[in-house]
Amino acid sequence: MNSFCKDGNVKEATRVMNLLYQQGIEIGLFPYCQLMKVIGEVVAKEEAKLIHNHLMKTKLSSETTIQNKVLDMYLKCGLVSDAHDLFGKIPALNLTSWDAMIVGLADNGYGEDAIDVFTEFKEAGGRPDGQVFLGVFYACSTLCDITEGMLHFESMSKVFGITPSMDHYVGVVKMLGSTGYLDEAFEFIENMPVEPSINVWEALMNLCRIHGNLETGDLCESVIALLDPSRLNVESKAGLVPVDPSDNVITEKKKMYLGQEPLGLVSNVKQYMAGDTSHPDNDITYAHLRMLSVHMKESGYIPEVRCALHDVDDESKATSLLGHSEKLACVAGLLSTPARSRMRIIKNLRVCVDCHNALKFISKIVGRHIIARDAKRFHHFEDGVCNCNEFW
Numbered sequence: 490m491n492s493f494c495k496d497g498n499v500k501e502a503t504r505v506m507n508l509l510y511q512q513g514i515e516i517g518l519f520p521y522c523q524l525m526k527v528i529g530e531v532v533a534k535e536e537a538k539l540i541h542n543h544l545m546k547t548k549l550s551s552e553t554t555i556q557n558k559v560l561d562m563y564l565k566c567g568l569v570s571d572a573h574d575l576f577g578k579i580p581a582l583n584l585t586s587w588d589a590m591i592v593g594l595a596d597n598g599y600g601e602d603a604i605d606v607f608t609e610f611k612e613a614g615g616r617p618d619g620q621v622f623l624g625v626f627y628a629c630s631t632l633c634d635i636t637e638g639m640l641h642f643e644s645m646s647k648v649f650g651i652t653p654s655m656d657h658y659v660g661v662v663k664m665l666g667s668t669g670y671l672d673e674a675f676e677f678i679e680n681m682p683v684e685p686s687i688n689v690w691e692a693l694m695n696l697c698r699i700h701g702n703l704e705t706g707d708l709c710e711s712v713i714a715l716l717d718p719s720r721l722n723v724e725s726k727a728g729l730v731p732v733d734p735s736d737n738v739i740t741e742k743k744k745m746y747l748g749q750e751p752l753g754l755v756s757n758v759k760q761y762m763a764g765d766t767s768h769p770d771n772d773i774t775y776a777h778l779r780m781l782s783v784h785m786k787e788s789g790y791i792p793e794v795r796c797a798l799h800d801v802d803d804e805s806k807a808t809s810l811l812g813h814s815e816k817l818a819c820v821a822g823l824l825s826t827p828a829r830s831r832m833r834i835i836k837n838l839r840v841c842v843d844c845h846n847a848l849k850f851i852s853k854i855v856g857r858h859i860i861a862r863d864a865k866r867f868h869h870f871e872d873g874v875c876n877c878n879e880f881w
Contacts, residue, residue: 494523499533503540510543518549525558529565532835532862537566541575553581557589564593567860567867584618591624596866598876600631619651623660630664631866633880635673638664655686662689666696668880671705687716699842770821778820782811785850793843815844819851819859834861840868849873 493502563572587610594603629638645651665674697706822832840863853873861868869876
């Protein structure tokens with residue numbers, strides 16, 4: 490079971506868990522937590538419900554720690570209704586419970602509900618810690634409500650006596666920058682009462698590049714180069730800035746799955762790297778992708794060439810963007826699932842601006858509801874619109 494979890498093979502890990510259960514062998518806390526973590530990473534909805542049902546029959550079910558793990562798993566799988574039901578039944582909610590609910594709701598596009606949960610927490614007499622405030626800043630960013638976010642930041646020290654850490658300053662910069670308030674984020678950094686860390690500058694640099702503010706982004710880069718030049722390369726490899734599309738976007742534990750049930754039939758599960766040519770139906774996939782690209786451009790799609798390599802011409806950049814893993818996975822899913830059915834894509838990194846735009850156009854052209862889970866949040870693409878409102 491441990492080996493299957495390390496490989497991200499939830500289907501086999503769940504099968505082993507069933508066998509152990511049927512044989513009356515008691516499973517400890519760690520294996521359950523390990524399996525739930527992987528289930529959340531690959532968004533295995535059916536397996537999430539299965540493991541919860543197993544836990545309900547054990548003595549572990551009453552422990553707040555395990556209930557929080559189930560709550561987090563449900564939210565990472567997009568099972569918001571199940572998470573709500575569980576949250577209301579946890580008898581001894583703790584800070585981890587509230588934090589998981591706030592972040593999980595924001596992750597799934599329910600930023601307003603996340604703030605309501607925070608308000609409920611305070612009205613119940615709870616005192617937030619620094620970790621909870623990070624979740625609140627994130628929820629405010631999904632709502633594009635920087636006014637409320639800054640009020641919460643000020644309340645940290647004034648109301649709750651919490652001295653902001655560098656993580657909180659990074660959180661505020663991300664909140665401001667992700668919603669497009671890049672100048673305000675830069676001004677916030679300049680007015681910090683402590684020396685900004687390299688993480689603060691990196692956060693703003695990456696957001697400037699995402700939103701196309703190259704001047705401020707380059708200024709941040711120059712500061713980072715003075716502090717620690719090696720960090721620029723590390724961040725590029727992490728996919729937080731435009732990178733070579735041949736880079737592998739799949740990590741050992743967080744693979745890309747697609748299909749209506751990613752962990753159901755093997756035929757519904759496929760894994761792609763950027764520029765992937767390893768699949769037997771590769772020619773068909775690329776042919777349909779090129780054809781779909783023509784329809785996208787006719788509908789107004791313009792490739793975001795700034796997301797591609799910088800040392801080639803625009804035509805070559807557009808071609809390289811076509812091979813991004815999200816697009817390959819999407820087209821392969823269109824070819825292998827029923828028309829008009831819902832489709833799911835999972836990626837371990839933040840989806841790039843070009844792929845985000847492309848998936849919006851594709852959802853409208855083919856009439857599909859496409860759910861993409863990246864490193865930041867869930868994206869629901871439907872009829873040419875994403876529920877993230879362009880902030881992620």
